[in-house]
Amino acid sequence: MVSPADRGHGVTPRISTFEAFRDAVSGYRLPRVLLAGLELDLFTAVGARTWTIPELARALKVSERGLAILCRNLAMAGLLHKKGETYRNGRLAATALNANHRAYRGGYLDLIKSHWMDWFRCWNPCAAGCRSTMMSRTATTIDAGLPGLCITAPWRGRRRSPRS
Numbered sequence: 001m002v003s004p005a006d007r008g009h010g011v012t013p014r015i016s017t018f019e020a021f022r023d024a025v026s027g028y029r030l031p032r033v034l035l036a037g038l039e040l041d042l043f044t045a046v047g048a049r050t051w052t053i054p055e056l057a058r059a060l061k062v063s064e065r066g067l068a069i070l071c072r073n074l075a076m077a078g079l080l081h082k083k084g085e086t087y088r089n090g091r092l093a094a095t096a097l098n099a100n101h102r103a104y105r106g107g108y109l110d111l112i113k114s115h116w117m118d119w120f121r122c123w124n125p126c127a128a129g130c131r132s133t134m135m136s137r138t139a140t141t142i143d144a145g146l147p148g149l150c151i152t153a154p155w156r157g158r159r160r161s162p163r164s
Contacts, residue, residue, distance in 0.1 A: 033073040035116055038109055042070070043079070043089055043097035050088045 015021050037043060040060055053071065057064040075082040079093040095103040 030073075030077060031116065033070065033077065034079070035113060036070055037074050037079065037093075038097065038113060040070075041099065042074070043093040044099040046080070046087065046089045046093070047098060047100060048089070048094065050083075050086045052085050053087070056087070 013020075015024055040062065042056075042060065045056065045059055051059075053064050053068045056071075057067045060067065071080055071082070071087050074080040074093075075087065079090050079097070080087045081090050089098065095101045096105045097109070098104060099106060
């Protein structure tokens with residue numbers, strides 16, 4: 001039980017309705033879309049050009065379908081601009097997120113990605129039944145349909161840890 005004095009220092013407000021729970025659980029979507037773009041170096045690949053999805057998918061060596069979903073979401077977030085069947089970088093993506101630009105914020109972007117992975121792993125000791133903070137090598141990865149967007153599912157194909 002968390003003491004009343006410590007309740008104000010959590011990572012989120014208290015969740016007391018199903019709607020608040022749903023909103024909290026769904027809150028990963030936009031950050032994960034943004035991180036998928038970074039993981040693929042999408043903004044650097046796009047650079048100053050305008051691309052169709054098939055051209056960009058070939059250049060990145062990824063699925064056209066997954067890339068189309070990702071680019072639509074990045075356009076809704078304002079990082080890419082869509083015109084007809086083509087995409088180009090928005091102002092922020094063309095500068096701070098593009099490794100070829102002098103305003104690139106690579107160190108900070110790496111830090112953000114590292115923090116995401118640290119938070120992603122925080123459930124693993126409980127799910128794996130061991131005290132190690134390392135990711136379980138026996139977990140199964142399920143492709144969520146977007147390049148770079150995967151969910152590690154310890155409940156599928158998991159073997160018992162030698163320490164449990």
